[in-house]
Amino acid sequence: MNSKKTTVEKIGDSETLRRLEDLGQGLIEKIKQDEEPKFQLPLRSRSNVVYEEGLGVLRLGQKQEERRFVSVGQAKKFMQTIAIANKTKKFIEENLHTSIRGLYYQLKFTLGEDIDEDLFSEQSESNELVEDLEVALAVKREDFNLTTDRKGVVAGQLKIKDKFVGEETVIDGTKMGRSGWMVPSDVDNGMEFLDIKADYVLVVEKDALWQRLNEDRFWKKENCIIITPKGQASRGTRRLIRKLADHGLPVYAFTDCDAWGWYIYWTIKTGSMNLAYLGRNFAIPEMKFLGVTMKDIDDHDFLQKLTINAKAVDLKRAEEMMSYPWINIHKPWVAELKRVLKTKKKLEQDALQGQKLTFVGDYIKRKIKENDLLP
Amino acid sequence: MNSKKTTVEKIGDSETLRRLEDLGQGLIEKIKQDEEPKFQLPLRSRSNVVYEEGLGVLRLGQKQEERRFVSVGQAKKFMQTIAIANKTKKFIEENLHTSIRGLYYQLKFTLGEDIDEDLFSEQSESNELVEDLEVALAVKREDFNLTTDRKGVVAGQLKIKDKFVGEETVIDGTKMGRSGWMVPSDVDNGMEFLDIKADYVLVVEKDALWQRLNEDRFWKKENCIIITPKGQASRGTRRLIRKLADHGLPVYAFTDCDAWGWYIYWTIKTGSMNLAYLGRNFAIPEMKFLGVTMKDIDDHDFLQKLTINAKAVDLKRAEEMMSYPWINIHKPWVAELKRVLKTKKKLEQDALQGQKLTFVGDYIKRKIKENDLLP
Numbered sequence: 001m002n003s004k005k006t007t008v009e010k011i012g013d014s015e016t017l018r019r020l021e022d023l024g025q026g027l028i029e030k031i032k033q034d035e036e037p038k039f040q041l042p043l044r045s046r047s048n049v050v051y052e053e054g055l056g057v058l059r060l061g062q063k064q065e066e067r068r069f070v071s072v073g074q075a076k077k078f079m080q081t082i083a084i085a086n087k088t089k090k091f092i093e094e095n096l097h098t099s100i101r102g103l104y105y106q107l108k109f110t111l112g113e114d115i116d117e118d119l120f121s122e123q124s125e126s127n128e129l130v131e132d133l134e135v136a137l138a139v140k141r142e143d144f145n146l147t148t149d150r151k152g153v154v155a156g157q158l159k160i161k162d163k164f165v166g167e168e169t170v171i172d173g174t175k176m177g178r179s180g181w182m183v184p185s186d187v188d189n190g191m192e193f194l195d196i197k198a199d200y201v202l203v204v205e206k207d208a209l210w211q212r213l214n215e216d217r218f219w220k221k222e223n224c225i226i227i228t229p230k231g232q233a234s235r236g237t238r239r240l241i242r243k244l245a246d247h248g249l250p251v252y253a254f255t256d257c258d259a260w261g262w263y264i265y266w267t268i269k270t271g272s273m274n275l276a277y278l279g280r281n282f283a284i285p286e287m288k289f290l291g292v293t294m295k296d297i298d299d300h301d302f303l304q305k306l307t308i309n310a311k312a313v314d315l316k317r318a319e320e321m322m323s324y325p326w327i328n329i330h331k332p333w334v335a336e337l338k339r340v341l342k343t344k345k346k347l348e349q350d351a352l353q354g355q356k357l358t359f360v361g362d363y364i365k366r367k368i369k370e371n372d373l374l375p
Numbered sequence: 376m377n378s379k380k381t382t383v384e385k386i387g388d389s390e391t392l393r394r395l396e397d398l399g400q401g402l403i404e405k406i407k408q409d410e411e412p413k414f415q416l417p418l419r420s421r422s423n424v425v426y427e428e429g430l431g432v433l434r435l436g437q438k439q440e441e442r443r444f445v446s447v448g449q450a451k452k453f454m455q456t457i458a459i460a461n462k463t464k465k466f467i468e469e470n471l472h473t474s475i476r477g478l479y480y481q482l483k484f485t486l487g488e489d490i491d492e493d494l495f496s497e498q499s500e501s502n503e504l505v506e507d508l509e510v511a512l513a514v515k516r517e518d519f520n521l522t523t524d525r526k527g528v529v530a531g532q533l534k535i536k537d538k539f540v541g542e543e544t545v546i547d548g549t550k551m552g553r554s555g556w557m558v559p560s561d562v563d564n565g566m567e568f569l570d571i572k573a574d575y576v577l578v579v580e581k582d583a584l585w586q587r588l589n590e591d592r593f594w595k596k597e598n599c600i601i602i603t604p605k606g607q608a609s610r611g612t613r614r615l616i617r618k619l620a621d622h623g624l625p626v627y628a629f630t631d632c633d634a635w636g637w638y639i640y641w642t643i644k645t646g647s648m649n650l651a652y653l654g655r656n657f658a659i660p661e662m663k664f665l666g667v668t669m670k671d672i673d674d675h676d677f678l679q680k681l682t683i684n685a686k687a688v689d690l691k692r693a694e695e696m697m698s699y700p701w702i703n704i705h706k707p708w709v710a711e712l713k714r715v716l717k718t719k720k721k722l723e724q725d726a727l728q729g730q731k732l733t734f735v736g737d738y739i740k741r742k743i744k745e746n747d748l749l750p
Contacts, residue, residue: 096732097590099583105681105729147586153525153557162552165592169552176556177537177544178566182528184554185586191553208474211522211560215472217540306480354480357471 011143013092013189019137020089027069027082037078038068041136042277049276051326056269056285058276058326060135067132081129083107083119088133088144097145097186100127135277142186142235152229152237153210155180156219157198158244163190170194173225180214183227187240193247197223201244202364203287204228205255205264209349209360218361225249233268238282241268245284252368257292258310258346259318259337265289270326289374290367292349294339295332306351310344330375386518388467388564394512395464402444402457412453413443416511417652424651426701431644431660433651433701435510442507456504458482458494463508463519472520472561475502510652517561517610527558527604527612528585531594532573533619538565545569548600555589558602562615568622572598576619577739578662579603580630580639584724584735593736600624608643613657616643620659627748629739632667633685633721634692634712640664645701664749665742667724669714670707681726685719705750 011019027037042048043063050061069078087106091097098106104126107119120126134141141148158173171181184191202224204210210228213219219226225244229237245251253268255261267275271283297303310318318340321327328334340346352360367373386394402412417423418438425436444453462481466473473481479501482494495501509516516523533548546556559566577599579585585603588594594601600619604612620626628643630636642650646658672678685693693715696702703709715721727735742748 091732094732098587098728098732099725101583101723101725102587102728102732105723105726106732108681109677109729147583149582150528150554150586160552164553165590167552167592169550171550171552171554175544175546177535177542177546177559178539178561179525179546179557179559181551182554182557184552186553207525208476208522211525212473212477215540217542302484306483348476348480350474350476351480353473353477354484357466357469357473357477357481 011139013143016137016139016143017089017092019139020085020092023085023137024082036068036070038066039136040064040066041132044131044135044277046273049273051270053326055280056326057280057283058271058273059279060277067136077129080107080119080125081132084126084129084133088146091145095145097147099147099149100130100141103130103146131277140278140281142188142239147185148235150182150185150236151231151234152183152227152240153180153207154183154225154227154240155214156225157223158196158225159194161192161194174220178214180210180226183234183237183240185234185236187236187243193243196244196247196249198225198249199223200250200252200368201225201227201241202290203233203241203251203253203268204349205231205253205261206349209254212353212357212360213364216358216361218364221361222365229264229268232264235282238268238284241284241287242281245286251284251287252290252364252373253287254290254349254364255292256346256348257294257296258314258348259316259321259340260314261292261349262289262333262336263317263321266321266324266327290364290372292347292352293374294336294343294345294347297347302355303347303351306354307343307345307347310340310346314346315341315344332374336374386514388518391512391514391518392464392467394514395460395467398460398512399457411443411445413441414511415439415441416507419506419510419652421648424648426645428701430655431701432655432658433646433648434654435652442511452504455482455494455500456507459501459504460508463521466520470520472522474522474524475505475516478505478521506652515653515656517563517614522560523610525557525560525611526606526609527602527615528555528582529558529600529602529615530555530589531600532598533571533600534569536567536569549595553589555585555601558609558612558615560609560611562611562618568618571619571622571624573600573624574598575625575627575743576600576602576616577665578608578616578626578628578643579724580606580628580636581724584629587728587732587735588739591733591736593739596736597740604639604643607639610657613643613659616659616662617656620661626659626662627665627739627743628662629665629724630667631721631723632669632671633689633723634696634715635689636667636724637664637708637711638692638696641696641699641702665739665747667722667727668749669711669718669720669722672722677730678722678726681729682718682720682722685715685721689721690716690719707749711749 030037042060043065048061048063052059067078068074155176156173160171162169162171207228207230213226253265255265269287318337322337352363405412417435418440423436423438427434442453443449530551531548535546537544537546582603582605588601628640630640644662693712697712727738
C-alpha cells in the first residue's frame, strides 16, 4: 500500500473497498511468504506536522511509522486495526453507517462469548486506530461509513441535491424559515450542489449571531450562505465550507475578538496540529477574517465601552498563537495578538449589537465592501 | 400585577407588552402616591419547588418574594430588572430578537459614557433577572423576543407552517434528506403544525442514534417524528415536544441506560428543580420511557457483554434520583436504579448496534408494540 497518498476528496465506495482489500491482501501475501505482516503509515505526532506554505495548510510530513504484528507492544493494536478494517468493509458492503461508538460495540462483540478478553476495553483505543486507518489508506472516516457528530447549521442561497438511502431530496437553504438545516456528517457521498448563486459564504462562530443575521434575512439581502459551526467546527461543517470554497465562493469568518475565537478561525482555515492528518480536505486556506478585531475599537467608539476582561485561557492561547509560524508571518495578526496581551481585553461578536441590534449586518457589509479583512 | 398567574403557552406580543406596561405603570403609581416601588414574584428557590402530582410536573409553590427599590441590597437589582423590562419592550415594538448576551450588551451601553459604573458587570446578573421577569409576569423569555441556544434536530412526519419576518415557509420533516431541521429557539410565535399524521414522537438522546434511525428511514416505516435533543434538551426542543404532545401524539424517550440518560428523560418529562419556574409549558408528563433499561439485559443476552462500568457521576445521580418523590413512587424505576447501584454497570444506547446495526429499530418497535414502557 502506498502510504504517501494524501487523502483524496471523494473516492467512492469501490475505491475504499479496494484499498481495504489491498491492505488485507498485502498482509496475507506477507504471511504466505513467511514474512512478518506489517504496514507503514505517516507518523501522526506533532514532530511530523508541517505547515505547507504553498497550500497554506498543516499536514503530516515525510516521517513514517510501522505497525508490526510480531511485536509484544504492537500485536494487539495490529489485530485491532485489522478488525476495524474488516468491520468497516462490511459496513460499506451492507451500505449501512454507524458512529465510532457503534463500531466500538460491534467490535467489542466480535470475539464471542467464550473469549474472556475484550477486543477493546476503551473507546479511545478504537478512535486512535480509526485515525491510523484514515492515514494509512488515505481515506477519510466518512468514506468508511462512519458518521460523526453534527453541530453546525446552514441557511441561505444554497441548493443541494441529496441522494440518500435511495431517495432524492432537494435541500433549499432559502426555505428553512426561522431555523436552518443541520450540517450533516457526510457532505460528499451522494450530495451535490445545485446552481449555487451565492456571492460568498459567511461563517459565524456563535449561534446567537447566526439567528440575528437570519432574522435580518442577511443571506437574502447579501446573496450569501450563512453557516455557524457553533464554536469549534465539526468535520461535516469544515468539509462543507471546503466544498463551497472549491466552487469558487469566497469564505469570510466572523468570530469573537479573542484568541479563542481567532483560534476557531485558524483551525478552520489551516487545520490544527492534532488534525494535521486530515490535510487540505478539511482546511480552507483561502478563507479571510472579517472580524471582530481589536482594530475595530478604533473605528467604532461605542465598542471601547463594551470590551470585557480576557480570561487566562484567552491570554495563554494568544501567546501560543504568537509562536505559530503560519500565524506570526502575518503582521496584522501579530498586532492584534499583541494588543490582546497588552490590554488583557476581549470583545465578543455579540457586543456589536450593543448600540443597535441590526448593526451586525452593516458591520459585515462594510468589512467586505472595503476589503477590510485579515489574512 | 398578579404574580400567581402561571406562565401561559402563547400570549402574543400585545399581551406581553400589556404586562410589561402594567409592571411599569404599577411602579409609577406607587411613586406618585409616595409609596415605595416594589413588586412580588414567586420565590425561585428549591424550598419553593413542589411536585404537582395531578399535573405530573415540578412547579413553584405559593411562597412569594418581593423586589424592593428602597433597599440597599436590592436597589441595583431593582433598577436592572426595570431596565431589562424596558429593553425587551423595545425589542417587541421593533419586532427584533436577540440573545440574552445581546440584551446584556444593549444594557451595558444604556447608562452612557459619562457614568463610570456599568449597569451590569457580569452576564450572570442579567440571566437571573430575565428569570425574575419571566416568573413575575408569567411570560416566557421567547415572548420577550429573546432567542435561546439551539441544539436539537427534528425530522419525520411533521409539517410546519412557519411565518417568520414576513415570509411564510412550509418546513417538511420528510424532506430533510440525510440530516434534519434544527429545532428553532421559539416554536410558538408564528409557527403552527400542518396536518400532523404521525403516530408518535420518538425522542432519542444521542445524535449518533438519530442518524442511525434516519438512515433506516425509521420515521417513514413507523410513521413517526424523530427528535434528538443531543443530550440535555434546549428550551426550544422541550417546547416543541410539549406542543406535539398537546396535539395528542404519544411521546417515547430513548436514552442511555444510566442515571445520566434517565435524568435527561426526567428533566424533559417533569422539568428539573432549577427549571421548576417554567412549569408545565416546558414539561411533558405524558411521556413514556422506552429504554434502554437494565431489564433489557434479561431480554437480550448479547447486551450483558456490552455493559460498561458506570462512572462515579452516574452512581451519584442514581442515588439522588432514588430520593426524588416523583421518581421513587414508581416501582420499576426504583428497581432500575437499585440495579445500577448494585451492579455499578451501565448500558449505552449505542450498544444496541453491537450485534446488528439495524437492531435499534426492531428494539424500539417491539417496545412500543408490547407496551414495554416505564412511566
